[in-house]
Amino acid sequence: MSDIAPLADGDAREAPALPAGLLLPLSTIGSFPKPERLKRARAEVSRGGDAESLHAIEREETSACLRLQEDLGLDLLVDGEMYRGDMTTYFAENLEGFRISGLVRSYGNRYYRKPVVVGEVRWSRPVTVEWFRYASGQTRHPVKAILTGPYTLMDWAFDEHYASRESLALALADVVRQECEALVAAGARYVQIDEPAVSVRPDEIDLAIRAMHRVTDGLRARTITHICYGDFAAIYPRLLDLPVEQFTLELSNSALGLLDLFRTSPFTKELGAGVLDVHHHAIETVEVVKERIRAALGVVPASRLWINPDCGLKTRSPEEAEAKIRNMVAATLEVRRSL
Amino acid sequence: MILASILNSYPRIGDRPAEQILRRALHGVDRGELQPSEVAGAEDEMTRMALRDQSEAGMDLLTDGQIRWHDPVSHVARGLAGFRIEGLLRYFDTNTYYRQPAAAGPIGRERPFLAEAYRFASAAAAPRPVKGIVTGPITLARLSRDTRGRGMRDLALEIASALNRELLDLEAAGAAIIQVDEPVLARFPEAADLLRLAMRRLVAGLTSARIILATSFGDATPFSGDLAALPVAMLGFDVVAALDRMKTTATAREEIAAAAAGLGTRLAAGLVPGTGLLLGVIDGRNTRLEDPGETYEQRVRPILEALRASQRATSEVHLAPNHGLEFLPRDTARAKLSRLAALRDRARQEFA
Numbered sequence: 237m238s239d240i241a242p243l244a245d246g247d248a249r250e251a252p253a254l255p256a257g258l259l260l261p262l263s264t265i266g267s268f269p270k271p272e273r274l275k276r277a278r279a280e281v282s283r284g285g286d287a288e289s290l291h292a293i294e295r296e297e298t299s300a301c302l303r304l305q306e307d308l309g310l311d312l313l314v315d316g317e318m319y320r321g322d323m324t325t326y327f328a329e330n331l332e333g334f335r336i337s338g339l340v341r342s343y344g345n346r347y348y349r350k351p352v353v354v355g356e357v358r359w360s361r362p363v364t365v366e367w368f369r370y371a372s373g374q375t376r377h378p379v380k381a382i383l384t385g386p387y388t389l390m391d392w393a394f395d396e397h398y399a400s401r402e403s404l405a406l407a408l409a410d411v412v413r414q415e416c417e418a419l420v421a422a423g424a425r426y427v428q429i430d431e432p433a434v435s436v437r438p439d440e441i442d443l444a445i446r447a448m449h450r451v452t453d454g455l456r457a458r459t460i461t462h463i464c465y466g467d468f469a470a471i472y473p474r475l476l477d478l479p480v481e482q483f484t485l486e487l488s489n490s491a492l493g494l495l496d497l498f499r500t501s502p503f504t505k506e507l508g509a510g511v512l513d514v515h516h517h518a519i520e521t522v523e524v525v526k527e528r529i530r531a532a533l534g535v536v537p538a539s540r541l542w543i544n545p546d547c548g549l550k551t552r553s554p555e556e557a558e559a560k561i562r563n564m565v566a567a568t569l570e571v572r573r574s575l
Numbered sequence: 576m577i578l579a580s581i582l583n584s585y586p587r588i589g590d591r592p593a594e595q596i597l598r599r600a601l602h603g604v605d606r607g608e609l610q611p612s613e614v615a616g617a618e619d620e621m622t623r624m625a626l627r628d629q630s631e632a633g634m635d636l637l638t639d640g641q642i643r644w645h646d647p648v649s650h651v652a653r654g655l656a657g658f659r660i661e662g663l664l665r666y667f668d669t670n671t672y673y674r675q676p677a678a679a680g681p682i683g684r685e686r687p688f689l690a691e692a693y694r695f696a697s698a699a700a701a702p703r704p705v706k707g708i709v710t711g712p713i714t715l716a717r718l719s720r721d722t723r724g725r726g727m728r729d730l731a732l733e734i735a736s737a738l739n740r741e742l743l744d745l746e747a748a749g750a751a752i753i754q755v756d757e758p759v760l761a762r763f764p765e766a767a768d769l770l771r772l773a774m775r776r777l778v779a780g781l782t783s784a785r786i787i788l789a790t791s792f793g794d795a796t797p798f799s800g801d802l803a804a805l806p807v808a809m810l811g812f813d814v815v816a817a818l819d820r821m822k823t824t825a826t827a828r829e830e831i832a833a834a835a836a837g838l839g840t841r842l843a844a845g846l847v848p849g850t851g852l853l854l855g856v857i858d859g860r861n862t863r864l865e866d867p868g869e870t871y872e873q874r875v876r877p878i879l880e881a882l883r884a885s886q887r888a889t890s891e892v893h894l895a896p897n898h899g900l901e902f903l904p905r906d907t908a909r910a911k912l913s914r915l916a917a918l919r920d921r922a923r924q925e926f927a
Binding site for chain 2: 337338339340341342343344345347350352391392394395396433435436437465466467489490491513515
């Protein structure tokens with residue numbers, strides 16, 4: 237959304253919270269598959285088509301995504317990111333100091349337009365707040381706000397401006413903090429700050445932690461981070477010093493290997509256990525998901541365990557995503573009953 | 576002899592529709608709308624485009640851009656027996672991934688898996704030469720999961736023996752230069768001893784092909800002396816990373832050039848006479864375009880001067896990017912190639 241004014245104090249509205257004592261809360265990482273008509277509309281806009289009709293479709297599909305999450309029985313909902321392309325490029329497009337590059341490969345047959353830092357990065361207006369408000373208005377469930385963290389925004393951009401990775405990461409931390417504050421003012425109780433890049437340079441974990449302190453210290457919200465597909469052994473248990481309350485992590489892609497790592501040193505935070513592999517077409521059975529949940533219960537108590545897919549679901553077809561979540565919910569309910 | 580060449584990979588997509596045929600073909604197969612054979616045709620065409628870009632930029636030695644490679648690790652592991660391919664992991668500090676191979680049985684090679692692609696590229700690039708490229712045994716072993724419990728040393732040596740057959744086939748396919756990529760070396764210098772053993776197995780029986788051992792993803796120059804005795808014709812280093820490390824406090828141009836001269840002296844001192852150098856002097860990870868004049872004065876000239884001043888003559892220098900170019904948008908990759916050619920031309924004027 238491009239025409240958003242900063243929030244006035246009177247706009248603040250406290251979003252609902254999860255029921256007290258709920259065990260194994262069910263959530264997702266953020267993105268849902270984009271329906272074909274949305275993809276077509278996005279492609280048309282990139283060729284100079286009508287942005288307003290795309291915006292209308294994004295709103296409709298966001299509503300549909302929230303209804304789907306309610307129907308499937310998820311507890312903490314997300315807006316589904318129907319309006320976002322890539323997780324870094326979207327923010328770069330809406331902050332000052334960036335330009336967007338030509339296509340580069342992400343993995344397999346996926347490509348994205350990578351941000352390029354060409355000047356001082358600045359936050360001049362809310363980026364996600366209007367979507368948070370819109371999504372919250374569509375449901376009685378709490379909605380988790382999802383942002384990309386400063387270390388990842390730094391690491392996944394080409395930097396043509398700053399003198400060092402540190403100076404760019406800390407400047408971005410101030411930018412992300414401003415967005416967090418705007419979300420909290422709009423009523424967000426749960427804020428997830430994704431940092432998938434923190435595992436790739438173990439020597440920079442301290443920088444990632446410093447940057448996250450700037451984002452979360454004193455923030456009036458439950459804080460979560462999502463990390464995936466990295467060399468966790470190189471940064472564990474130092475990873476736990478990232479100042480957030482919950483880590484949503486990819487467990488299924490690595491065949492639950494991360495749980496072995498967590499046995500080497502206690503996992504002291506809340507764990508959002510990834511029980512669905514989002515990079516495989518195959519639908520996990522309820523039994524398989526139950527096994528994964530029980531395995532996760534072996535390293536953290538039920539009071540600190542959340543259940544989610546490994547990563548964002550945008551890599552799957554809408555049918556696959558729905559079937560996977562359906563089994564995740566069924567498995568979680570069965571395990572809940574047994575606790 | 577001073578040549579210009581890319582290190583290994585090249586973008587497999589661009590912003591023009593004609594540069595997106597491979598993406599469309601793969602999507603088509605994924606949706607069941609196209610036959611898998613149509614992917615091969617798109618790979619052929621993207622390979623031709625990668626060769627054409629290099630050729631038009633004046634590169635002296637080309638690569639096929641590794642257009643057909645899923646990633647640098649699993650592509651080679653899939654060609655070998657004894658591996659199964661597992662989950663995604665980030666490839667070093669890039670926002671790209673590789674599928675991790677798991678060594679589950681004896682490692683072998685049943686049939687050639689790189690030679691046919693080499694023949695295709697070589698024919699398409701003629702008369703310019705193409706270098707064959709294979710990911711090395713240390714990198715493959717280190718980035719794989721060893722489920723056999725026999726350790727990394729055992730795995731690396733088995734991989735070297737299996738890959739030896741592939742190198743022999745590449746040589747038979749006409750590859751006069753074969754590059755062995757060992758990007759993990761800069762991060763695990765303790766593997767240098769194992770590399771000596773593995774390289775002997777890897778190159779056994781080659782009669783004419785010359786081997787480049789290429790490092791990347793960090794500065795391997797501090798232990799260049801450990802690599803000197805390897806049975807290779809050329810050693811490749813990430814000069815951008817080496818200078819970044821050395822000049823953390825130096826900003827003046829003279830100080831950076833002095834650091835480069837020191838690097839050149841150090842490299843020359845460790846070289847076996849006659850060994851060539853591949854110098855990664857263009858940053859393949861950042862869109863910032865190098866100023867050719869400044870880059871020449873700060874990164875190229877001081878090193879070549881130091882090499883000339885040493886008593887250990889270097890027979891051949893390849894100027895290159897420090898990484899594969901697939902991490903850059905295609906237009907930026909092209910612009911980097913033209914700068915590389917300009918550096919090569921200036922170096923030839925002064926040092927040829």
